[in-house]
Amino acid sequence: MAHEEDEFESSGWQLTESDPGVFSELLKSLGVPMIVDDLYSLDPASLAILQPLHALIFLFKWLPSTGDIANAPSAGRSDPDFSGFFAHQVVNNACATLAVMNALGNIPSLTCGPQLSELMSFASVMDAQTRGLVITSADWLREAHNALSPPSAVSMDGLGLPRNKSEDVYHFVVYLPVMGVLYELDGLKEHPIKHGSCEDAGEGWVKRAREAIESRIASYPEGSIEFSLLALRDDPLPKMEATLAELQASNKSAEANDLLFNISNEKSKREAWAFENSLRRHNHVGLLHALVHALAKSGKLPAAKENARQASTARAQRRKAAGGAMEED
Secondary structure: OEOOOOOOOOOOOOOOOOOHHHHHHHHHHOOOOEEEEEOOOOOHHHHHOOOOEEEEEEEEEOOHHHOOHHHOOOOOEEOOOOOOOOOOOOOOOOHHHHHHHHHHOOOOOOOOOHHHHHHHHHHOOOOHHHHHHHHHOOHHHHHHHHOOOOOOOOOOOOOOOOOOOOOOOEEEEEEEEEOOEEEEEOOOOOOOEEEEEOOOOOOOHHHHHHHHHHHHHHOOOOOOOOEEEEEEEEOOHHHHHHHHHHHHHOOOHHHHHHHHHHHHHHHHHHHHHHHHHHHHHOOOHHHHHHHHHHHHHHOOHHHHHHHHHHHHHHHHHHHHHOOOOOOOO
């Protein structure tokens, strides 16, 4: 969660963005052959093309009217007897990676790297609070998380500065099926939230997930857009490429060409993710300082500042007109 309650400390964990490229790179670093895709609709057609679908990662904005974020409204009921994998969030800024860990821990026969396998096995016998402490104490996991966060020129950790209460607060939770039941795993809640049994036929668990997420969205003022939804799914590229080889071997040119187009789009998406992640890893402070210095030396800085002020005002007005757009965690 971004800007969590004061009793949490960051312990070196940095803020991350609600971006599929960020999550997919994290999964890659963990040795998990899955990706995360943006999900713009919960309609059956949009969900069907992402199958096999393992979990939905939901980012929402906390509203002061709902009280403490740990008590944010939910349509389900707390399940203290949950027998799956669930870890509490015990440090600031770690909710994105914790949501991923809570999802991965409940996927049967998960393929993953040796470090993650050892961590999950070690933490599996612990209670949720201790499990959260163990996960967020793993230096290698924190480094993988922070590698996808924009570097900061100045760290404010440990300075005891007052928190800006007007800052927006966002939080990640995950929805997924566990032993035929849909659960909502929120590291800030004491127990997982049970949303009922999943149907075996038709859409399966995603139908129940849609109802739970739409119920939560409905608790916000009409027109609110402070949400983001991501889908955790198998990496489709290996299967697509294997199918392409079969089609080409069978001389099915039309089907092969259609699939080749889809593969090209998928690879282009990965290339865009890689480029954006390279920008996130780079510290642009030196470049910005040099640009500002050059503008000041040439006498163009005042005009640039005024243009930036006008552009910022225009963006704020557009956000206000749209009902207040969500900034990324």
